Amino acid sequence: MPMNEAGSKAYATAQTLAQKIVARAAGKPAVTPGEIVICKLDLALMHDSGGPRRVKPLLEHLGARVWNPDRVVVVTDHYLPAHDDESRRIIEIARDWVRDAGVRNFYDGMGICHVVLPEKGHLRPGMFAVGGDSHSPTGGAFGAYMFGIGATEMLGVLVTGEIWLRVPQTILLEWTGRLADGIAAKDMMLAMCGKLGLDGGQYQAVQYSGETITALSMQERMTLCNMAPEVGAQTGLIAPDEVTRAWLEEAGVTKIDTSRWQGDPGAAVAAHHCFDAAALAPQVAAPHSPANAAPVAEHAGTRIDIAYIGACTGAKLEDMRMAARVLKGRRAASQVRLILAPASRRDQEIARAEGTLDAIIDAGASLLPTACGICAGYGANRLEENEVAITSTARNFKGRMGAASSRVYLGSAYTVAASAVAGHICDPREMLP
Amino acid sequence: MSGTSWVFGDNVDTDVLAPGKYMKSGIEELARHCLESVLPNFAADVRPGDFVVGGRNFGAGSSREQAPEALRHLGVAALVAVSYAGLFYRNAINLGLPAIVCANAGRIRAGDRLNVDPEAGRIENLSTGESLDCEPIPPHLAQLLRDGGLMPHLEKRLARERGIRS
Numbered sequence: 001m002p003m004n005e006a007g008s009k010a011y012a013t014a015q016t017l018a019q020k021i022v023a024r025a026a027g028k029p030a031v032t033p034g035e036i037v038i039c040k041l042d043l044a045l046m047h048d049s050g051g052p053r054r055v056k057p058l059l060e061h062l063g064a065r066v067w068n069p070d071r072v073v074v075v076t077d078h079y080l081p082a083h084d085d086e087s088r089r090i091i092e093i094a095r096d097w098v099r100d101a102g103v104r105n106f107y108d109g110m111g112i113c114h115v116v117l118p119e120k121g122h123l124r125p126g127m128f129a130v131g132g133d134s135h136s137p138t139g140g141a142f143g144a145y146m147f148g149i150g151a152t153e154m155l156g157v158l159v160t161g162e163i164w165l166r167v168p169q170t171i172l173l174e175w176t177g178r179l180a181d182g183i184a185a186k187d188m189m190l191a192m193c194g195k196l197g198l199d200g201g202q203y204q205a206v207q208y209s210g211e212t213i214t215a216l217s218m219q220e221r222m223t224l225c226n227m228a229p230e231v232g233a234q235t236g237l238i239a240p241d242e243v244t245r246a247w248l249e250e251a252g253v254t255k256i257d258t259s260r261w262q263g264d265p266g267a268a269v270a271a272h273h274c275f276d277a278a279a280l281a282p283q284v285a286a287p288h289s290p291a292n293a294a295p296v297a298e299h300a301g302t303r304i305d306i307a308y309i310g311a312c313t314g315a316k317l318e319d320m321r322m323a324a325r326v327l328k329g330r331r332a333a334s335q336v337r338l339i340l341a342p343a344s345r346r347d348q349e350i351a352r353a354e355g356t357l358d359a360i361i362d363a364g365a366s367l368l369p370t371a372c373g374i375c376a377g378y379g380a381n382r383l384e385e386n387e388v389a390i391t392s393t394a395r396n397f398k399g400r401m402g403a404a405s406s407r408v409y410l411g412s413a414y415t416v417a418a419s420a421v422a423g424h425i426c427d428p429r430e431m432l433p
Numbered sequence: 434m435s436g437t438s439w440v441f442g443d444n445v446d447t448d449v450l451a452p453g454k455y456m457k458s459g460i461e462e463l464a465r466h467c468l469e470s471v472l473p474n475f476a477a478d479v480r481p482g483d484f485v486v487g488g489r490n491f492g493a494g495s496s497r498e499q500a501p502e503a504l505r506h507l508g509v510a511a512l513v514a515v516s517y518a519g520l521f522y523r524n525a526i527n528l529g530l531p532a533i534v535c536a537n538a539g540r541i542r543a544g545d546r547l548n549v550d551p552e553a554g555r556i557e558n559l560s561t562g563e564s565l566d567c568e569p570i571p572p573h574l575a576q577l578l579r580d581g582g583l584m585p586h587l588e589k590r591l592a593r594e595r596g597i598r599s
């Protein structure tokens with residue numbers, strides 16, 4: 001019977017969320033993993049480091065213009081504050097270029113690109129987007145398919161508004177159970193880095209699912225998607241729901257469709273890993289890889305010189321609130337330099353108004369501008385020879401944040417704050433009110 | 434295209450292809466050290482038109498474009514591997530270096546003479562007489578490769594569009 005045939009065919013081609021977004025961008029009813037398609041971009045994000053200073057000369061060489069300046073967003077974050085002539089020049093190029101190219105979505109000194117982008121209402125479920133930065137999958141928290149590309153590819157995107165893509169398989173990372181107090185998305189992500197390793201994601205799409213994920217706030221979801229590249233995935237996705245809708249509406253986004261951007265039941269996935277949130281302890285990743293994650297107890301007592309609450313991964317409003325809960329009424333150990341670089345101006349203002357910022361500063365933290373700061377390894381605050389740091393950032397590769405002999409441990413904002421007080425790595429659950 | 438094959442194993446990484454030590458040196462110098470930590474004579478002995486054959490996850494590691502660029506600079510005509518690291522694959526195609534996915538790449542021996550048709554997805558092993566099926570390079574990417582990579586492809590495309598407009 002033709003009806004049945006059509007029905008079973010539809011079932012056989014059940015699509016994952018990633019496939020649905022890619023299919024729409026490719027102008028096809030459906031796509032198959034492994035197939036190569038050309039996708040039209042809804043948005044391209046660039047920052048000062050990988051953006052204008054790299055693509056401007058290439059565009060000039062081609063005599064080409066940006067395909068659609070309204071779909072381009074430029075954020076300055078890596079070289080701020082500009083501490084020398086070279087960084088000032090890089091920032092100037094960005095400012096001049098957006099003006100000449102007619103890019104109106106330009107956020108200068110407002111915060112880190114991956115955090116500013118959704119704050120300013122540029123993301124919505126179902127979008128297909130790229131960023132000139134490896135942590136661009138942060139957009140996946142909003143149900144957007146977003147990934148990082150290099151400068152040459154960004155040039156292609158700017159000129160054509162298109163990009164080719166090998167349709168990914170989906171790797172499902174499912175979490176059940178409730179997180180204990182003092183455990184954050186960062187701990188979940190580090191645990192996944194430990195289990196999957198740096199290439200477990202095989203440049204496919206990872207999708208975080210399950211009741212634990214549904215219970216997470218948007219900023220915590222952003223932390224998970226931000227670090228999808230740390231498990232080797234091209235992108236990380238979370239299916240949009242009412243939490244997504246509420247957050248986006250507050251950012252001024254309209255026409256949000258959450259029901260369309262869900263994977264079909266029965267869609268084939270490449271792998272399915274299950275994690276138990278209730279059993280999760282705070283995680284710390286030892287130098288020099290996020291995959292070196294282990295329960296905090298394994299590193300407890302490790303002496304630290306610097307405690308850094310920063311980066312798109314680890315200094316959003318909620319990260320600051322975590323740190324403040326631990327730090328309120330306490331002080332960082334005298335030999336520890338506690339540093340805070342809020343992820344965005346908006347988050348900093350809210351934190352200031354509610355007293356969160358003061359709690360951290362009163363504990364002895366010095367406040368850096370809302371930019372990449374030490375995470376990018378540029379600027380005046382780079383780690384010195386042999387310094388040991390615990391940070392809420394995403395990566396601890398050798399030399400990334402300063403001298404090659406420096407050592408970086410990764411943890412949640414809770415763990416960084418508690419370690420600052422103790423003077424050595426410690427379990428934040430001991431210090432919660 | 435036909436040439437001689439150079440065979441490597443799984444997880445050939447971007448540090449092996451473009452060693453960090455020489456990253457500041459420019460492509461000429463960098464290419465001289467391409468793959469030297471696994472095969473010291475490779476850069477000196479590889480001939481334009483030869484093929485590099487790998488196992489799984491070829492090009493693992495960083496996003497540095499210099500990894501495929503070094504191979505292209507040495508005249509490598511195409512890569513054949515069971516699978517590639519995602520960013521490396523993108524960079525290779527964008528720089529005009531065909532990367533062919535072949536589940537049976539492991540059947541190719543060092544020094545075998547190959548005849549490779551990337552667009553049809555076929556490899557003739559002239560030394561053994563064997564024929565290997567591969568994933569054909571899709572038409573869009575084949576066009577990109579024929580143009581020599583993304584930059585020349587864009588130049589051509591823009592010239593064509595300008596021609597139509599004037």
Ligand code: SF4
Nearest residue numbers: 112311312372375376
């Ligand atoms: S804060 Fe760090 S991880 Fe985030 S965009 Fe800046 S340099 Fe990259």
